[in-house]
Amino acid sequence: MKVIIVDGLTPLQEYLLQSKNIRIKYVTCGKKNCICRLGKRHGPYYYIRKKTPTGYKDIYIKPPKKPLNLKYEVVGKSSIIVDVKDLKEIPDFLRNCPAFIIKDEVTLNES
Numbered sequence: 001m002k003v004i005i006v007d008g009l010t011p012l013q014e015y016l017l018q019s020k021n022i023r024i025k026y027v028t029c030g031k032k033n034c035i036c037r038l039g040k041r042h043g044p045y046y047y048i049r050k051k052t053p054t055g056y057k058d059i060y061i062k063p064p065k066k067p068l069n070l071k072y073e074v075v076g077k078s079s080i081i082v083d084v085k086d087l088k089e090i091p092d093f094l095r096n097c098p099a100f101i102i103k104d105e106v107t108l109n110e111s
């Protein structure tokens with residue numbers, strides 16, 4: 001089915017950009033008797049570092065699983081049309097955008 005994702009282009013571009021700049025870190029927490037104090041730190045945590053007017057901001061993301069495999073076309077200034085079999089295939093980073101099914105691929109035997 002084809003689904004139009006309104007204002008989906010920016011998150012998509014950000015995602016593609018981010019996937020090249022994913023950083024990984026291991027951290028210690030504040031708990032007194034935690035194993036991380038003995039060197040087994042928590043993690044990995046995946047994040048990207050974004051530049052803001054006041055400095056840098058780390059945005060945590062889910063660990064990357066596989067490269068984006070999404071057929072899409074850009075329509076207008078900021079929307080995209082994706083071709084998916086199921087709405088569940090729409091990646092998480094597009095979840096905040098309004099999405100509308102514009103073509104449901106149902107095979108009809110027209111005669």
Ligand SMILES: [Zn+2]
Nearest residue numbers: 028029034036
């Ligand atoms: Zn800890």
